[in-house]
Amino acid sequence: MTRADVAVVGGGPAGSAVAWHLAAAGASVVLVDDGRGPWRPVGQQLSPAALPLLRDLGVADRLTAPAAAPVHEARSVWSHESAVDLRPALFSAYGPPLAVDRAALDALLRDAARRAGVRTLRAHVKAARGPGGWHLTAVSPAGRPEPVAGPAAVLVDATGAARARARRLPWHAADRLRCTVWRARPADAGRQSWSLVEAVADGWWYSAPTPGGGLTLMRVQDRTAVHAASTPPPRTAQRLADLPLPPPAAVRAVPVGCADPPWADGLVAAGDAALALDPLSSAGLHHALDLARPAAAAALGLLRRDPRTAAAYARLVREALARHLTVRRTVHAAAAPRYTAEPFWRRRASGG
Template identity: 35%
Template sequence: MPPRLLEVTDVTVVGGGPAGAASAIRLAQLGHRVVLVERAERGRPHVGESLPPTVLPLLQTLGVGERVEAARFLRPRGAIVQWDGLLRDVRDDARDEPGFQVDRGRFDALLLDAACACGVTLLQPVAAAEPQRDGGAWTVPLRDRRVVRSRVVVDARGRRSMAGSQPATAALYAYWRDVNHIDPRTRVEAARDAWYWGAPLPDGSFNATVFIDAARCAGVPRAQRALLYRELLAESTLLRSLLNESSP
């Protein structure tokens, strides 16, 4: 059965994460017809939960500022930073609004709902093959045998995009329960061969992430990665004390 043409549109956005959804919303606001293609089910968990205060003007431009505030995500001020052997208490200006610590499943769904409200055609869940140049236009074949044709393609798939590359850094992470943390601020720490990021999330869990050279994980079985993750956490000054009596 040959593929059938879904529709001709102005812009096809491939990837429904925050970057893709924000692009689709803004393009629709500017009067373009937009089709947004996302391969994953709505509400999937995802890392990348911290939104700094600098994102607030963008949320307002996209018309989602009030929706994000109504979602009652955590709003920490500043961070606790261990860098070059020095402990710093980094505080945002009290006169400014704080950023957000979001639940990515809920946040991503919120942006997709806003895109649909702007008139964006959302195709989800459906995977897209590589966009193909076709004369003066682009075609995006979908795995369900449909095709979207448009003048412009926005490839917002991150590392899977046409311009993507293999990461130089790998992130090992887990969501911990019953963490003995005092405040909602982000923890950031640098070590000799790794750096650490940790933050409490709206559901009461704590995301503890270790960033290392990707070569250290290449070809390593899952169980060994979990062991490496715990060994690295044990070397962290900021996260070790928080996670001693917790479990992922």
């Protein structure tokens, strides 16, 4: 059984980055990944501001084709169907955003953690406090629980908002959305190297390229929206040459909010388990990487029984959510004039 100062559960970007920072600081770390593929609600788009963070981890130069492709322009259709806002990435200091293969990115980050000295395990585990700290157990094929790691003095929960939210830490909920995702092919043979957000009466549609020339499409609605046939709006339909959509690849409830606070005695939440943002922002990956260092500092502080770095981490998480919600209200208000009578937009434009 693997012993460590810190056990990190969740092998996505947040878990691997936190584990890397902990190992770089000299902690003994085990990273547990359950092997389940990530759900990719926003077309795997990586903000260019995240590239320096990946460079620190030694990953940026390895994130190349076919694992990544540039997205040279962001397009949006908000207040009027005929008005398209164009935002080229030409003048970004870090270059264009990247459409990334999340499975490939996650593998690169886990490899970076291993090279930093993190021990990795592949298992679906349950964590429980016991003598000496946190103990992780997996269920064997015979149905018996098998210890796989522990005891660890601190547990970092990087399992995502959907699973972590109902567990050990209080959650401040700002919104809850339902996202339906499709994998499709573009209308033309060339790569459509731009993203598109298009408002509709009950939400919006997002579409963006994927490495390899495909398209990810996402429909965002209220979590209580009635299921209905999905017909893409005009600009989105043009990307598909008005061809019918394939069956959905995934349907998920997506929370917007944060763990408040994102820590407790011997426990730190990271990534979406600490801060989950509106999928319209395409900022989830960036925040997961950006907050990995302070999350690791929080865990190190708890190892020393000093909660000050954890309290500082909590402030960063709350401030990040507050900034996000301010921008979110402004963006949503832009669509409200077009849909003044629609509950989805009226509630969100008012901050609800």
